[in-house]
Amino acid sequence: MNVTVxxxxxxxxxxxxxxxxxGHTVTLQDRQLEKAEALAQEVRAAFPGATVQAGTLGEPLQGDVVILxxxxxxxxxxxxxFQTEFAGKVVVDISNPLNARFDGLATAPGTSAAEDLARLLPDSRVxxxxxxxxxxxxxQGQVAGQPLDVLVAGDDAGAKRQVIDLVTSGGLRGIDxxxxxxARxxxxxxLLGITLQGPLGTGFVSAWKLLS
Incomplete structure (x- = not known):
């Protein structure tokens, strides 16, 4: 796929x-072009032959999937x-809406950052x-020899399938x-994963894993 990050x-x-x-085509956008170019160069060096390009925020979006x-x-x-530019796109929300003290969520009860985003983007598939x-x-793509589990939620089955395909093709395990x-x-x-890093001393190199 062709994906804009x-x-x-x-x-x-x-x-x-x-x-x-x-193996996907990646376009990296940032307000500062030099940051996007530096990351594109790093990724191309890590994956010779990969198609990774850089751009500035506001340039035309490449492909049907946009990851925020x-x-x-x-x-x-x-x-x-960019509501108009995002219309018709699959828009992936990765955020954790932490409060100012980083000990709770900033979203109102009964909603989530992803649902808030979907209300702002009625013509996108969030x-x-x-x-x-x-x-x-x-x-790294793994922790302790285990591929990462990426939990995926969405109301549009086709959009969710596209994101799961992106995850699995990258060597991870996408879970619907x-x-x-x-998303709530x-x-x-x-939030729980973030707050456990200090007490457990895992330094943000741990992962949630479903085993059976």
Whole structure:
């Protein structure tokens, strides 16, 4: 697939590596072109032959899938600014809407960051994914020899299937977690994973894994 990733921070880096590992065409967009170019160069070096290009925010979107590798409030700002450009696209929300103290969620009861985003983007197909995985583990693709589990939620079955295909082609295990309301539980799980890193001393290189 042809995928645009907006944001070139830690999570943008991890997702870009995952997409390139799966053989997809990746366009990285950032407000600062030099950041996008630096990450594109890194990913191309890691995956020779990968098609990874850089651009600035606001350039035409490439492909049908857009991944917002940005903070909760930044994703909302992007949705308001580029509602028309995002129309008809699969838009992936990866955010964990943490409060200012990083000890709870900033969203109102009975909703989620992904649902808030979907209300701002009525003509897009919003999918929740990657919020329970950490950036460094996405670059590596595994923890302790186990492929990462990526929990995916959305109301549009086709959009969800596209995102799961992106995940699995990158060597990870995509798991259908249900409709978009499941993002409420996924964001709670993301918060729990973040808060456990200090007490457990796992340094953001741990992962949630379903075993049977």
């Amino acid at each position: 907006i944001g070139t921070g830690n999570m943008g880096r991890g997702i870009a590596h995952t997409l390139a590992r799966g 590798a940005t903070w909760y409030t930044a994703s909302q700002d992007l949705a308001r600014q 999918v929740k994914a990657f919020n329970t995985t950490f950036a460094g583990t996405l670059v 977690a249900g409709g978009l309301t499941r 539980q996924l964001e709670g799980l993301g």
